[in-house]
Amino acid sequence: MRRIADSTVRRLSLYLRFLEESTNRGLVTISSDELARRGGTTSAQVRKDLSFFGSFGKRGLGYSVPELTESLREILGLRRDWQVIIVGAGKIGTALAQYRGFRQRGFRVTAVYDRDPKKIGTRWDALTVRDMAEIERDIQKEHPDIAVLTTPAEEAQVVVDRLVSAGMRALLNFAPIQLQVPPDVTLKNVNMAMELEGLSFALTNRDR
Amino acid sequence: MRRIADSTVRRLSLYLRFLEESTNRGLVTISSDELARRGGTTSAQVRKDLSFFGSFGKRGLGYSVPELTESLREILGLRRDWQVIIVGAGKIGTALAQYRGFRQRGFRVTAVYDRDPKKIGTRWDALTVRDMAEIERDIQKEHPDIAVLTTPAEEAQVVVDRLVSAGMRALLNFAPIQLQVPPDVTLKNVNMAMELEGLSFALTNRDR
């Protein structure tokens, strides 16, 4: 398979979201044009995105909502659950650990780590905060798939190095810093500072 | 000024972060190559990004850390504070409202809204959760610059329409949904579901 652009994968995720909504509204069939309007793109873009993976539609008719939903789940690797650990039990880490949306989409948070003795052992729901010191051992034993990083920025790189050498290969980083990882590790960033600064830029340079 | 690509603005934000760190370490001068290594890009990219806005370096020497820092702050519109409101006092909204990083970067959270009577009136620090019903009046009175959306996905579009007609022109959306806004409104998204699905895709399609 030819290398797929990041932007394409992001849009697939959006299409899937809209398809799920369409299912709830009882729609059976949907056109690339409707998918595009909702995803803020063009119908040609939708068709091109899908064409990298096969041909899913019927000319003259559009796409079957349940079939395309299933195909996108397959493509995105969502026909299985993923085991997620959260590293850093601060404000954001805690909020994420309790966030229902993850579970609903097949991302099961199975552990939360911190190094602060005051936090270790506290519980929410079924989750107990574990000691950061045990993380390598746990990773080797439990093989989580994805680690979400919510440590302070200063500690993030050190923590990432530990996670990577313990075997983690997929990371979602919330610290406002660009992390260095080896090429076989996939890293995604959620950087609120960057987004806010993007808004600041837009507001400042609005009128040309 | 020629239209600036989103990717460029995002990198400027990264460079600024690294410059701040360099200041703390007492560096006076920095080359495009060092900036690039840290930002995960190339030195040519750094120079090109900066060239859209002027020429800030000295050939043979590199860039003055304090001067480039100041120039980037200027370009990004960060020489002033921005007034931010948070709409939705759930897990994420609450975590964001208490997050120190915003304030440090000049984004002052001045109000939090929810429509749940059980939440209205609760306080953290200097902030009291206000009634969603008052948001239009408050916007007209207090002129916040940026609204952060942390409502459930189902309500997000309705809330956005209200915010836009009350005059908001910059939005940061955390709901996992693509919102529709008029062209004079800037919308940025933080979509954790999308990032996780991107990781799922990468893990699934790792070996070709």
Add this chain to the structure above:
DNA sequence: GGCGGCTTGTGAAATCATTCACAAGTTATC
């Protein structure tokens, strides 16, 4: 079964973003 109205899938073209490559400027050294 033929016709009209739709909508897909996809090469080709156009646009946009990144990388190359090098002249020109700066500093340090002798």
Add this chain to the structure above:
DNA sequence: GATAACTTGTGAATGATTTCACAAGCCGCC
């Protein structure tokens, strides 16, 4: 003040992504 060692700024080349445009296929109706 000439030379060597660096590093910027930037057109031109390359590469990637998006948009165009249209043939081909499907459905419903007469």
